[in-house]
Amino acid sequence: MRFVICFLLFSASVLAQTTFPKDYFSPPLDIPMQLSGNFGELRSNHFHAGLDYRTLQREGLNVRAAGDGYVSRIKISPFGNGKAIYITHPNGYTSVYCHLQRATDAIESFIFKTHYKEKSYEIEMFLKPGELVVKKGQIIALSGNTGSSGGPHLHFEFRDSKTEKVINPFLFGFDKDFKDTKKPTVSAVYVYPVDSKSSVNRSKRPLLLNLSLQKDGSYLANKVVANGKIGFGVSAVDYNNMSANRTGIYKLQTFLNGKPNFGFQMDTFSFDEMRYINALVDYARFKTTSQKVQKLFMVNPYKLSLIKTDDTNGVITVVPNLTSVYRIEVSDFTGNTTTISIPISYDPSAPIVEKEAVVSNYFIKVNKDNSFAKNNMSVFFPAGTFYEDFDMNFDAKGDALYLHDGTIAVHSNFTITIEDGKYTDSQKEKVFIADIDKSGKLGYNTTYNKDNVFTAKVRSLGTYKLAMDTTAPTISIGNSIEGKWIISQKTIQLSINDSGSGIKSYNGYLNGNWILFEYDNKTRKITHDFKDGVVAEGANDLKVVVTDNVGNSTIFETSFFRSQK
Structure with a gap:
């Protein structure tokens, strides 16, 4: 019955395309x-x-x-x-x-x-x-x-x-003049033991499968021998005849012994679903190797409307006396398809390679609120913060809060609280909860303070600490215009930067009147175009004020002459 429903949903999706x-x-x-x-x-x-x-x-x-x-x-x-x-x-x-x-x-x-x-x-x-x-x-x-x-x-x-x-x-119809005769490229297929009782090729760790090209253009993977529950993942991109750029795939469908098992088709989705990409991909592998492997199964089902699956959510249970064939079809919008077949059989042998050890002292349950505290630091994870249950390492040492690492995907905000009474009232205004990357660089998080308690809502695991920013932003100009006639210049451009909490606002004034400066975050430059018509004939006074996220400000002032004639 479930298969019939999925087939009808898929058919309705295909039929709906004709309404556009x-x-x-x-x-x-x-x-x-x-x-x-x-x-x-x-x-x-x-x-x-x-x-x-x-x-x-x-x-x-x-x-x-x-x-x-x-x-x-x-x-x-x-x-x-x-x-x-x-x-x-x-x-x-x-x-x-x-x-x-x-x-x-x-x-x-x-x-x-x-x-x-x-x-x-x-x-x-x-x-x-x-x-x-x-x-x-x-x-x-x-x-x-x-x-x-x-x-x-x-x-x-x-x-x-x-x-x-x-x-x-x-x-x-925007594909009308878009020529594409190239099949999607599959660079890797992985097989995953889904739980602690499962193993694949006598390993409790995900394994990369060897693929061999067949005469008909399809691929055949080496046989998978396993027991328990397993799932697969694929890394795939697409190319077309119009450019050398690689793009994403349009459709992916898997079959177990000929029956649809797990799939998606990139037709439409909502912005509320965007972050579920971190559940679809092997997030830990992506964070450590930058490789994007799309998992073709769900341990805990998540609400991504793109996905159509059977009752197993793409998870395959390997049992004795049953040999199966798993097929993956990866397609582009034009219909070019790459097919991979994977034979699966049961193996009762004990695993040789154990699951990779994880340093942890707590276990996170996805569907429950989780709260941990140590010394003057605490964290609260509402139910649904993560996609899967996992062993978590939580610690507070010195002035740092350690929340596992960045290899675990986070779906929604959670709250960090740090209590510290060493700051004066004026200093508290400059204090924020900072995340620390591998290079030691601090990142700003909007922080609230009541008495001596600092709180922030964040969306990634890692290391956090309280930081104080008392350094004002910097403002510089490439070539000084002080006291000069700048008749030929079309713009005024300044570089602005802040090494602490980051820039919050910037404002420019010409002869006391606000003027538009366009900000390019990539180059950290602000530019005023004289075509705005605000500049005066003759003498002009320029003032620029830049403020960071904790209120430190810098003022840049200069004077110049200009003729619009």
Whole structure:
């Protein structure tokens, strides 16, 4: 019965694809599609929500509206999507354009006025129908490299306007001119003993399987001999004919003795599901080796709607007198498929290789609240903080709190509390709970203080301590403009940095009036463009104030002359 339900769900998913309009939208760029990232691709802590269009390794390409509609949202940030424009279309979908250099015409004018109205570079605006109407093919922006972009490109998305779920653009016909005759590449297949009673090839540790290419283009793995409960994982990417970039796979389906066992298809998902990527992948392997292995089983089922599975959640129980064949099919959107077959048989032999030892003094149960305390430090993990039960190492020594290590994936926030009475009231304002990386660098976490108790909500395991930041940010200018005429310069650019708690805010003033400085977090530079028209004819006084997360501030002042003629 379960198999029938899963089959119906899968069939409904396939059928639903035909409901997406294939010819309604047009491409956002004038150049042929070349992708550096595709929908559903595995990223750090999230699935990629759209297509990354290559832009000839430069900025300034025309970005066009994919369809008629109105600008419903604009968000400008030095992080994430950078400069982003959202267009809501009358057919129930919203298109999203990110990492833009700037908007054009009426949209750019609206953004400019909002910057100065709110006196902030970081802004977010929600607009009503009719405020900024656009037509299909209209130039709405120029492509750029803003936010957390790793290079010039356009990130492009489709969303359901009501649910905000992201949808694979290929479902709207964007694969029409996208040539792909290459099968996905499987670089590794692993087999996992799922619990303490299981073993694989006489080992209680995950093992890499050897694959051999068959005449028909499929792969055959060496026989797996095991007992107890086991699962598999695969590391796979895809390539296409249009560029040399590797991208993510579209579909994965496993079969046990011919019956569907575990699978997913990258069609649509919600932003609330993003972090479940850390449950899907072998997180410990990723953190230690950077290899992304997608686990094809769930020990504790998690709410990722992409996954369709049978009653076993992809876990295979190997029993005597039964030989099985496990098959993995990895496909791209075009249908190119790579197949791996794995024979499985029972082996009663005792394991030779034991499970890797873990230093621990506590056991975490996923579905229960967990609280631990030692000396002046404590931690509280609400139920559901983690994906799987695990042996945890908790300790407090000296001024540091040790919470296992970063190889365990964390789904939601947990609370750290440290009590310390050595700080004066004025010092407490500069104190925060810091995470410490392997190099010893401190990271800032928003910290609250009451009396002598400091608390912070964090989202990763590791080492924490109290830190005090009394050092103000730095501000510098490449070439001094003090007392100079700068007629030919189009911009003023300053470098800002903070080695302690990090920069919280920055503000510039020209002749006492607030001016817009755009912040590039990648280069840590702020830039004012004279085209804003705020600069005065002749003498000008510039003042820049930069403040860190605990309130330390630095003021930079200079004077210069400029002629706009």
